[in-house]
Amino acid sequence: MKKLTDLRFIIGIFFSLCGLILLLCYFLSSQNNHPEMNLYAGGLMFLFGLVMLLLFYKGDVENA
Amino acid sequence: MQLSFPDYLIISLYFIVVLSVGFMIKYKIKTTNDFLMSSRSVPLWITSLAFISANLGAQEVIGMAASGAKYGIMTSHFYWLGAIPAMVFLGIFMMPFYYGSRARSVPEYLALRFDDKTRSLNAVAFAFMTVFSSGISLYALALLLKIILGWSFEFSVFTAAGIVLVYTFLGGLTSAVYNEVLQFFLIVLGIAPVVFIGLHEAGGWEGVAKNLPQSMVHTWKNMGSASDNAMGVNWWSMAMGLGFVLSFGYWCTDFLVVQRAMIARSMSAAQRTPIIASFPKMMMPFIVIFPGLIAMALTNAGSDFSLPLKPDGRTDFDMALPSLIAHYYPSGLLGVGVTALLASFMSGMAGNVTAFNTVFTFDIYQAYIKKNGTDQHYLMVGKMATVFGILASIGTAYLTSGFNNLNDFLQLVFSFVNAPLFATFALGMFWKRTTGHGAFWGLLLGTLLAAVFHGITLSEGDKGGWLGGPVYVFQSAMGQAFAVATVAWIGCFIITILISLVTRPKEEKELVGLVYSLTPKLKESKSPVAIAIVMIVLGLILNLIFF
Numbered sequence: 219m220k221k222l223t224d225l226r227f228i229i230g231i232f233f234s235l236c237g238l239i240l241l242l243c244y245f246l247s248s249q250n251n252h253p254e255m256n257l258y259a260g261g262l263m264f265l266f267g268l269v270m271l272l273l274f275y276k277g278d279v280e281n282a
Numbered sequence: 283m284q285l286s287f288p289d290y291l292i293i294s295l296y297f298i299v300v301l302s303v304g305f306m307i308k309y310k311i312k313t314t315n316d317f318l319m320s321s322r323s324v325p326l327w328i329t330s331l332a333f334i335s336a337n338l339g340a341q342e343v344i345g346m347a348a349s350g351a352k353y354g355i356m357t358s359h360f361y362w363l364g365a366i367p368a369m370v371f372l373g374i375f376m377m378p379f380y381y382g383s384r385a386r387s388v389p390e391y392l393a394l395r396f397d398d399k400t401r402s403l404n405a406v407a408f409a410f411m412t413v414f415s416s417g418i419s420l421y422a423l424a425l426l427l428k429i430i431l432g433w434s435f436e437f438s439v440f441t442a443a444g445i446v447l448v449y450t451f452l453g454g455l456t457s458a459v460y461n462e463v464l465q466f467f468l469i470v471l472g473i474a475p476v477v478f479i480g481l482h483e484a485g486g487w488e489g490v491a492k493n494l495p496q497s498m499v500h501t502w503k504n505m506g507s508a509s510d511n512a513m514g515v516n517w518w519s520m521a522m523g524l525g526f527v528l529s530f531g532y533w534c535t536d537f538l539v540v541q542r543a544m545i546a547r548s549m550s551a552a553q554r555t556p557i558i559a560s561f562p563k564m565m566m567p568f569i570v571i572f573p574g575l576i577a578m579a580l581t582n583a584g585s586d587f588s589l590p591l592k593p594d595g596r597t598d599f600d601m602a603l604p605s606l607i608a609h610y611y612p613s614g615l616l617g618v619g620v621t622a623l624l625a626s627f628m629s630g631m632a633g634n635v636t637a638f639n640t641v642f643t644f645d646i647y648q649a650y651i652k653k654n655g656t657d658q659h660y661l662m663v664g665k666m667a668t669v670f671g672i673l674a675s676i677g678t679a680y681l682t683s684g685f686n687n688l689n690d691f692l693q694l695v696f697s698f699v700n701a702p703l704f705a706t707f708a709l710g711m712f713w714k715r716t717t718g719h720g721a722f723w724g725l726l727l728g729t730l731l732a733a734v735f736h737g738i739t740l741s742e743g744d745k746g747g748w749l750g751g752p753v754y755v756f757q758s759a760m761g762q763a764f765a766v767a768t769v770a771w772i773g774c775f776i777i778t779i780l781i782s783l784v785t786r787p788k789e790e791k792e793l794v795g796l797v798y799s800l801t802p803k804l805k806e807s808k809s810p811v812a813i814a815i816v817m818i819v820l821g822l823i824l825n826l827i828f829f
Contacts, residue, residue, distance in 0.1 A: 223306045225328060225460050229467060232299045236292055236618060243288050243614030251612045252479055259475045259615050266471070 230270030237264025289617030296621045300461050307453030314660040317454035318640045320545040333542040333559040335462035339630020340422045347603035350574025353513045354498025358567040364529030366560045366821040370814045372534045373557040381552040388537040389645040395710045395796045397718030405645035407699045416634035417678020423627035446632045447672040458632040465625035472622025479610045480576035493579040501828045514758025523764020527771040531704035538637040553810045560817045577602040639667035701767035702728030702774030714797045720782030728774025735769045
C-alpha cells in the first residue's frame with residue numbers, strides 16, 4: 219500500500235508545487251532581474267518533483 | 283532584499299511541508315527505539331542523503347562560501363582531502379563495529395569497548411557541544427535574516443526553533459531525517475542557480491580564474507610553504523591536520539553524522555551509507571564554495587555586483603552567498619534561495635538536537651539516573667530532552683548575541699575536544715590491548731595538551747598565546763588550528779598506548795565484535811569495497827583537475 223509518509227511523495231509534491239510557482243512567476247510577471255531563471259529553475263524543480271512522484275507510484279514500499 | 287508574494291508563498295509551503303512530516307510520522311512513534319533510532323529501518327538512499335545533510339548546516343553553506351571568497355578553491359580540501367577519505371574509512375572499517383556491536387550511540391560503543399568513565403566523558407562533552415552548536419546555528423540564522431530581510435532577532439529565533447521543535451518532538455529522528463533529505467534537495471536546487479548565473483556573468487571558469495589571484499584557483503600548487511597561499515597552511519599541515527586528524531575525528535566519531543548510518547536496515551546498508559554519501563559530498567564544493575569564488579571574481583572585475591563591506595570597512599565574506607542570491611535572483615527563485623538558507627540552518631539545528639536527545643537519554647539518563655525504567659518512561663525522557671535541547675539552543679543564541687567572542691571561544695573548545703577522539707577510536711578498534719584507563723586519560727590529557735599548545739602559540743596577532751610569550755607564531759589561525767589538532771591527536775595516541783601498557787586489558791571474549799582482530803569477517807554479497815575505490819578515485823581526479 220502506498221503511504222503518504224513515503225518520502226518520495228513528500229519531496230515530489232513539494233518540488234512540483236515550487237516548480238509551478240516559479241513557472242507562474244515567469245509567465246505572469248514582468249521582472250528585470252534574470253526572469254529566465256524562474257523558467258529554468260522552475261522547470262527543473264517541476265520535473266524533479268514529477269520524477270519523485272513517479273518513483274512513489276512505481277516504486278516498492280521497501281524504499282519508502 | 284525585498285521579498286514579494288511568491289517568495290513568501292514558497293517559504294510558507296516549506297514550513298507547511300516540514301511540519302506535516304512531523305504530524306504524519308507522529309503515528310509511527312510508539313517506542314523509544316522508534317523515536318530515537320528510527321527502529322533501524324530507514325532505506326539506504328535516505329540514510330545516505332541524511333548523512334551529508336545533517337552536516338549541511340549554517341557553517342557549511344554560509345561558511346564555505348565565505349571561505350571560498352577568502353581563500354579560493356583551496357577550501358575544497360575540506361571535502362576532497364578531508365571528508366571523502368574519512369567517509370570511506372568509516373564505511374569500510376568502523377561501521378562494522380558501530381553497527382555490529384548494536385550500540386545505540388557512539389558513547390555507548392565506548393562503554394562496551396572500554397568502560398563507563400570513557401563513555402561519560404564523551405557523552406557529556408558531546409551533549410554540551412551539540413546544544414551549543416545548535417544555539418550558534420540559531421544565532422547565525424537570526425543575524426543573517428536580520429541583515430538580509432530585516433526580520434527581528436526574536437522572530438527569527440522563535441520561528442525557526444519552534445518549527446524544529448514541533449517536527450522533532452512529534453516525529454523524532456525519522457522526522458528529522460526525512461526533513462534533512464528534503465532540505466538537501468532544496469539546498470542543492472536553491473543554490474545551484476546562483477552558480478549558473480554567476481559563472482555566466484563572470485565569463486565562465488576562465489573569467490573567474492582571470493579575476494582572482496593565481497593562488498585562489500589551485501588546490502595544491504601553492505602549498506609548498508604556508509606563506510605562499512592565503513590560508514597560511516603548508517601541504518603537510520593540511521594533510522595531517524585537516525586531512526587526517528580533524529576530518530577523521532569528525533566524520534568517523536561524531537555521533538551527529540554516524541547516527542544517520544546507524545539507523546540503516548542492515549550492516550551492509552550501514553556500511554554503504556557514508557560511502558554512497560561521499561559522492562554528493564564531493565560535488566558540494568561546486569554548490570557551496572564556487573559562489574564565494576564567483577562573488578570575489580565579480581567584485582574584482584568591477585561588475586555591477588560587489589561583496590558588501592563590514593562597518594569597519596573590511597570585506598564581509600560571510601555575505602558572499604546571501605548577497606549573490608539577493609543580487610541575481612528574481613522574485614520566486616529568491617523565495618527558493620532564502621528557503622534554502624533557512625533549510626540549512628534548520629537542518630543543522632535538528633541534526634544536533636536529535637543527536638543530543640539520544641545521547642542524553644541512553645548515555646546520561648539511562649546510564650546514571652534511572653537504569654531500569656520502562657520503555658515509555660525513556661520515550662518521555664527522549665521527548666523532554668528534545669524540548670530541553672531546543673530551549674538550551676535558544677538560550678545559547680541569546681548568550682552568543684550578548685558576548686561577541688563566545689562563538690570563537692566555543693569553536694575553539696570544540697576543536698580541543700574533537701581532535702584527540704579519533705586516536706581513541708582507532709586504538710580501541712584496531713589494538714585489542716587498549717584499556718579503558720588508557721582511553722580515558724588519553725582523551726582527557728590529549729584535550730588538555732591541545733589547550734596548552736594553543737596557549738603557547740600565536741596567530742593573526744591575538745589568536746592563542748594566552749599562556750605567555752609564544753614559542754611559535756603561525757601564518758594563520760587555520761594553520762594554528764591544524765597544528766593544535768595534530769598535537770592533540772599525537773598526544774592522545776601516545777598517552778593511551780603508554781597507560782594501556784601498564785593497565786589490565788579486558789578479556790578477549792568481551793571484545794568480540796568490538797575489535798578488528800577479534801571479530802569474524804563476514805562474507806557479504808554486497809561488499810562496499812568496490813564502490814569505495816570508485817569514490818577515492820573520483821576524489822583524486824577532482825584534486826588533479828584543480829591541482
